[in-house]
Amino acid sequence: MLVRLAQALLVLMLVSVITFVIIHRAPGGPAILADPMVTRDQAREMARTLGLDRPLHVQYLAWMGNVLRGRLGISFSTNQSVTTLIGQRLPATLVLSGAGLVLALVLAVPLGVLSAVRRNTWVDHLVSSVAMFGLSVPVFWLGLVLILVFAVQLRWLPAGGMLTIGGPSGVGDRLTHLVLPAFVVSVFGLAQLTRYMRSSIIGVLSEDYVRTAWAKGLPRWRVWYRHALANALLPMITVVGLMLPQLAAGAAITETVFAWPGIGRLAIEAAFQRDYPLIMGITLLVSALVVAANLLTDLAYVYLDPRVRLR
């Protein structure tokens, strides 16, 4: 376990070094220094106040030193602390992605099972077609179409944002704002999970213990749900585990289309502005989550699958 932790820290450091070098070496530089009204002399002064005139390794070590002290630095483009900026945006992203993931799981599991047990019937074909559509539909297009239908034409749901500004911003209001973006966020995961669920169930249905269960004369639902589903869900842990980091990384496109104030959009803005501290902060957060999700996935197997043991 200690080895795994050490590996995780090493991965994080490598990611940060690579990101740091790439963003600093890319042509251009921070947007605040590249303005048609800013002279080169002035840009040089501004670069100095940002510490960008120092050698790259010195800059990296200074950044790392701050991170170890729990500070992620000050954003170039907004002059606010990166921790504050991320803290402001993280809750919105967790709500949206969390709702999306729950929706995806709740729908994908029964759809996958249905598809598997009715394999090669019209039900299976229908579910598979819908899943293929979900995997291939462009998110921005789907989002805009839903806005046009439900917000502009039918006026059932709001066109964007997290709540009615200056209005009754209670739970109900927030939920109506959440419906469309959460559905859009869930679509890809839903399609993916449905396909995985289907093949996982199909795989499990040919296992010996399922044949034994049939042979014992157990009722259909008992075989499907108690024997097949429980075991078929195991590999899903890996799939969901891989999706977890996305929870915090945010769904940049959905957030943009629905004007949702999340991390994904913050990351896009940071990248456009070449806001080094903000890019580094978000990268560090997301990579830490990937590493943590992988660890959690492994631990979940230890807990749920008696064949796996901690070494």
Next chain:
Amino acid sequence: MTRAIRRRLLVPVLAVLAVTAGDSVGAQQRGGVLRVAVPTTPTGYVITQAGGLADVIIEKLFQNALTRYDEKTLQPIPNLATEWRAEDSARIWTFKLRAGVKWHDGKPFTAEDVKFTFDTIFNKDVRARMRGNMGPLERVEIVDPTTVRFTFKEPFAPFPVMVGYNAGIIPRHLLAGQDPNNPAEFLKKPIGTGPFRFKEAVAGSHVVLEANPDYWEGRPALDQVVLKVVPDVNAQIAQLKSGDLDLALIQPKNIAALEGDPNVAVTTARQVNYFYVALTNKDEIFADVRVRQALNYAVDKAAMIRAVLRGHGEVATGPISPVLGWAYTKDVRQYPYDVGRAKALLDEAGWRHGPEGVRQKGGKKLAVTLTTSKGVLDGEQLATVIQQYLQAVGVEAKINLVEFAHLWTGLFKGEFQASVEYLITPPDPDLFGALSCNAPLNRFSYCNPKVDVLLTQGRATPDLKARAAVYAQAQKELAEVPSGIYLYYPLEVRAMNRKFRGFPEMPLRDAFQHSAKFWLAR
């Protein structure tokens, strides 16, 4: 001279008063919330944030600059300053401040605040981008509590325009002693002297401003202005249609989506914005003025306006926009689309027909690389069209797409030979920094002694008529000896709630200087 300036100032002031009075007599209704689309979260701190649309708008809602712009002429008119005069060929500017103005926290606004603001802008440790707009300022002195004097190293006639350009005065009593780059405490609840007070901000979502009942111009008609962060233009259109937004800047290609909408009106306005191809004048191909002239004949600017802007633009005749009616002149050498003349000029310059239709001289091909960025509106499309026009006259053209920030830094470093770009400038014809020899912002490495003399003279001529005459000559010379390919002046396209009134027909960014007059019909 000084009296002449003051007299001319009176006219627009009276005009504004008349318009305000006309609106408020009976017609104007109080109340309502105006929701404006912005692409990013505004910060409310103009010193380090001037530039982005969100910050440009919020600055005008809750702050005041010394001057603002007349709705028709875009010339500076009183704001926090009531009058100003130039001395010593515009090397010294004295501003008289409005008395009785209060900050949103009730403290009085004084000359100390003005001095503090400019000292902060000129502090070398502060990342104030607008510093470059303010000319060679040497010192700011408080003459008396309502008079401030600015002394420059060189004459600087554009100053009254520049102090109105995203340069809201900041409160010394709250900001002195705070980190001028990141006044964290202040930003929790920023204040100004403007028509609206800061009420609430949710990062990434919106900022709510409410009417300032003690505003020196009188309480604004609107109860609130909400800046809604909606980064995607299609989402903005949807929110306009669904009634969730009242005002947004859109592009000509979006107009069709709003046509016939009973609640949304689309209007256009001239703006201080021009599109051009910057040609590096020291490049061995472009050093010959005949090549630069030829390329101006080779592109069909009117067709580009029709295709790219759906007709919402005017052919550019030089770097000064026609929105500056007093300074702009059309009476310059014109470059109509004329392939024959383009070819003749290239022949004359010694670029003869070579293999594969590409001209050459001394064995060298006439090859041009057009750099642009997706960050330049329609930049890629423009570059593609220009590429075809150039090929038609025997110029081989390649397109190089770069990041937006790279576009601005690369040209200065001489990395790009030609770039398709645009410039939004303050509403003043001053081009000294952009086109005089060796000027720090000369993107073209343009050097024309005649132009240099005129641009220097323009900065030393505060009298408007005399100044206009200087720039008329400069425009003639800049058309005769072009710095690049002047493409077009795009019109600004605004989509707004049909009930929204009192919005002047000036560029949107400047129109917010008059937000106290905005109102919503019931």
